Amino acid sequence: MVRALKKCYVAVIFAFLYAPILVLILYSFNNSRSRGTWGGFTLRWYGELLQDRHILGSLYNTIIIAVLSAAIATVIGTAAAIGLNGWRGVQRKVIMNITYIPVLNPDIVTGISLMLLFVFARMPLGLLTMLLAHITFNIPYVILSVLPKLKQLDTHLYEAALDLGATPWYAFKKVILPEIMPGIITGLLLAFTLSIDDFVISFFTTGSGVANLSITIFSMARRGVNPTINAVSTLMFLAVLVLLVIVNLRVSKENSRKGRRNHEQEAYDHRHRRFGSARRLSRNHAR
Amino acid sequence: MAECIIELRNVSKDYDGTEALRDINLKIYRNEFVTLLGPSGCGKTTTLRIIGGFEQPTTGEVVFNNTSINHLPPYKRRVNTVFQRYALFPHMNVYENIAFGLRIKKLDEEVIEYKVKNMLKLVNLAGYEERKVDSLSGGQQQRVAIARALVNEPDVLLLDEPLGALDLKLRQDMQLELKHMQQSLGITFVYVTHDQEEALTMSDTIVVMREGRIQQIGTPIDIYNEPKNAFVADFIGESNIVDGIMVRDYLVEFANHRFECVDAGFGENEPVDVVIRPEDIKLVPESEGMLRGEVRSVVFKGVHYEMMVENGEYVWIVHDTLMQPVGSKVGMVITPQDIHIMRKEDQG
Amino acid sequence: MSYKWAASPYLVWMVIFIVVPIILVCYYSLTVRTDAGFRFSTDNFRRFFEPIYLKVLYRSIELAFVATVVCFILGYPLAYILARSDFKHTNVLIMLLVVPMWMNFLLRTYAWMTILEQNGVLNIVLSWLRLPTISILYTEAAVILGMVYNFLPFMVLPIYSVLSKIDPSVVEAAEDLGANGIIVFRKVIFPLSLPGVISGITMVFMPAVTTFVISRLLGGGQFTLIGNLIEQQFLYVSDWGFGSAISLAMMVLILLSMAVMSKFAGEDRGLGLW
Structure with a gap:
């Protein structure tokens, strides 16, 4: 009885979470411009979508910016994490605190400050x-994905590589980079x-x-509802x-190896660190 | 011993003002098994890391085959290291780990394969090529780490407490195996440990260190039988260490009794440390003893009994195969050769 | 290994794109424009205390507060059920909780417009059930609904995370000592879940109080919240000084409350990833 009640709840x-999406x-398949009626199944809006220069343009912008910003942020952020790993004391604390600002700040403040x-x-x-x-707002997430991997890294691995005759650059390429790669890829996807x-x-x-796309949806939605959206x-x-399924498969694969966190939680953390990072702010910076 | 392969000359090392090593002078000869022995923080690992090239000495010189190698980076030294926690590359399998150094040398794949397989045979891991390193047991990882270092045919192999993570039985087996490998390959081993038994078992030469300084260099027998000071005596095996006074040459007073001894060259009435190994004290009937005492406790240790014998203000540790019951009065006899006299530390 | 220098490109970037913008916000907020150029002034901050703006602040906090309470009331039982029932697929359920959050935030909000509008799904269903139709789009209720919908998972997940880590033997110990179900909950489970509750509250309240999209789309622009106020100052009124002042105040408030909350909730919330 109680169990049934719980299931019901x-x-x-x-249902509340998924109804709007459904x-x-x-x-999007309704062959009628007004929502009141079901005009039958159609792909008309998808067709119109393909004709809509405005939407296609913004889709193009979204993808270009996502690809470029993720790639550039990953390069800068990974380098930064590797560099920061060697910093200690007050300097490191200051840098890390500044790094957290875009993560913690309300988006609107980040937005207007950059606009200024x-x-x-x-x-x-x-x-x-x-x-x-x-x-700018992607780099901190990359740094925060890569840093823990660096922290887990056995420093002797690097020395062992040098010991076996590897130059520093070779040791980095063959030993350090493969070890922190999961963090880098997580950062990139994030x-x-x-x-x-x-x-x-x-x-x-x-x-x-x-x-x-987001901006286009916003302006279209303000003008009223449109099936193309x-x-x-x-x-x-x-x-x-x-994308989510890919990320989760990756994460759970990694987890089954490490046997630690479950994937849905990790996926959740990735997505929503921004609001949840307060605690880490104090905790990590102390290190 | 022939040729000196590594020499440390007046090596000191400071970390932000704290002294880790002070004025280390050490010669390591070809084919020698040298053990750096001491408690944690004594500087033994730092010494090893300086030889390996991971640390630069603050002052002093590291000489390899008569050339200074102070500024030679680790990857150009003909020295390989077995790290404390092995530091195996987790993203590579056993084969790739061992082949790592050979690939850097750009050897042909057949040569690499031949060498790796040989090495795996040597460390009893034939057939493990494809295994992931984290699927191996501690002892197996250990062997991979040794194989990875040895396959490069270094002139010197450095080992940083390589057996520390293994259980006792495995450790004892590995000690013998390592010693065997060292002898058959003819490679110089520099071995760091805090385990005196390990040091005594394996080494040709033991270097006892404490607080960044060398206390004594010698063969295991020398170090055990003729410890240079109370610290060495205490660290190597169990010892009774008491305050004494050198009355004159060949005569020392401690525990309110004068003993003949074999040491000379101290000042008259100079305060000294007297070291007596527990197994060197013989228990006799009370009336025949040089010292008398009462047995306070008895612990069975397998081969012998360990007894605490109280005599005035002193409690002596005595090892004997015959047990004396608690409370019994006993006499103790110590022969002159078994009394080791050392100068007081703070004067040295 | 030390590659300290590898951080330098980022340090340059950080100064230009994080530090300088914040300095600019401070600069704009502390100056007013006169004919002779910019002049130092605290006018922008003082203006914030005018009743009309205080009312905006009050309304933002009020709506965010209500949304947070609703999220808590709906979310805690859900987290509790998920954490403490032996459902077969709890993992999948948590996953399903996360999936909508990966959908574009605007789309999620937009979806509610479809549902709530006059001829929307809600009213179709209501009239089909022969119930009176309602019209709540462009009302306060719609804004709160939007907030609850968007931020509910933020409440559930941290609470779930903490609850699922409570050692079952602690509960058994309490029962062993004679506590009944209600007392176990009140005296043991709830206190232990507080860190999760606090981060849940933080994670709902913070974005709710600063949103301007939800209020714009579901409130139809009738409800000016702080976020909308900032937006207006920059995009319509062009009063950058005032806009900067509000932003700065909001930023300081949020960073401070984050810091306080983090102290309050203790070290281990069980969500920390690094």
Whole structure:
């Protein structure tokens, strides 16, 4: 009895969480512009989507920016983590605290502060500024993904490589890099998804005419509901789902090796560190 | 012993002002098994790391085959290390770990394979090529680490407490195996340990260290029988160490009794440390003893009994194969050769 | 191994894109524009205390607070059930809890517009059930609903994480000592889950209080929250000084409360990844 009640409660909450998504997907196949009626199944909105220069353009921007910002942030962030691993004391603490700022700050504050910078530097707001902003908020996530891997690293591994005749660069390539690779890839994927998902920061750092998907959805939604958005939503949802499955397979594979954390929690942590990092702020910086 | 292969000359090492090593002078000869022995923090690992090239001496010189190698990075030294926790590359299998150094030398694949297989045979791991290193037991990892170092045919192999993580039985087996390998391969071993038994079992030469300084260098027999000071005596095996006074040459007073001894060259009435091994005290009927005492406790140790005998203000540790019951009065006899006299530390 | 120098590109980046922007926010917030250029002034901060803006602040906090409470009331039982029942697929359920969060935030909010609008799904279902239709889109309730929907998982997951790590023998010990179900919960389980509750509250309240998307889309722009106020200052009114001042105040408040919360909740929340 109690068990059935519990199951019921869980079911209701999950219905609440999934209903909007299902409705969204359902209406992307509705052959009627008004929501009140079901006009039958159609792929019309997907067709219209393919014709819509505006949406396609913003999709292109989203992907370009996600790929570039994730790649650049991964390179800079990984190098930074490797460098920071050697720093100690107050300097390290200061750097780490500043690194946490974009993670903890409300997006809107990050967004307007970057906008002020670009205006101050007389850079025209557009794709480039949006890219710079995305790299900026992605780097800390990469650093925070790679640093723990470096901390776990047995320092003797590096020495063992040198001992066996490896030059420092060879030792780095053949020993250090493979060891921290899981962290780097996690950081890369994290950066990529955060970039795709971002609205607020993009909104403030872009200029007229240059929009990513989030911005396009925002402006379309403000003008009223449009079935084409449903089609975009469905596609994005599927894309994210596929990405999520890949990430989780990766993570759980790694976990089964390490036997430690379960994957759903890790996936959750990755996605939502930004709000949950307060504790780590104090804890990690003490180190 | 022939040729000196490594020499440390006046080597000191400071870490941010704290002294880790002070004025180390040490010669290591070809084919020698040298053990650096001492409690943790004595500087033995630092010494090893300086030879390996992972640390630079603050002052002094490291000489290899008569050339100074102070500024030679680790990867150019003909020296290989077996690390304390093995430091095997976790992303490579056994074969790749062992082949690592050979690949850097860009040897042909057949040569590499031949050498790796040979080495695996040597360490009794034939057939383990494809295994992941974290699927191996501690003892097996240990062997891989040794194989990985030896396959490069170093002139000197450095071993940093390589047996520390193994259980007692395995450790004893590995001690013999290592010694055997060293002899058959004819490689110089420099071995770091804090385990005096291990040092006594394996070494040609033992270097006892304490607080960054060398206390004594000698063969295991020398070190055991003729410890240079109370620290060495205490660290190597169990000892009774008491305060004494050198009355004159060949006569020492301790425990309110004068003893003949074999030492000379101290000042008259100079305070000294007197070291007597527990197995060198013979228990006799009370009336025949030089010292008299009462047995306070008895512990069975397998081969012998360990008894605490109280005599005035002193409690003596005595090892004997015959047990005296607690409370019995006994006499103790110590022969002159078994009395080791040492200068007081703070004067040296 | 020391590659300290490898951090240098990042350090340069960090100074330009994190430090300088914050300095700029400070600069704008502490100056006013006059004919002669910029002049130091605390006017921007003082203006914040005008009743109209205090009301915005009050409303933001109020809505975020209500949303947080609702999230807690809905979320705690869910976390408790997931953590302490022997469902076969708890892992999958947690996973399902996470999946919607990976969907674009705007889409999730937009979906509710579809449901809540006059001819929306909700009303279709209601009329199909012969119940009176309601119109809540562009009301406060819709904004709160949007917040709850978007941030509920933030509440559930940290609580779940803490609850699932409670050693079952602690509960058994309490029962052994004579505590009944209610007392066990009140005296043992709930106190032990507090760190999770606190991070849950933080993780819901912080984004809720600073959002401007939810209030804009589901509130139809009728509900000006702090986020909307900032947006307005920069994009419509062009009063960067005032906008910067609000941003700065918000940033300081949030960083401070994060620091306080983190002390309060103790070291081990069980969510830490690094």
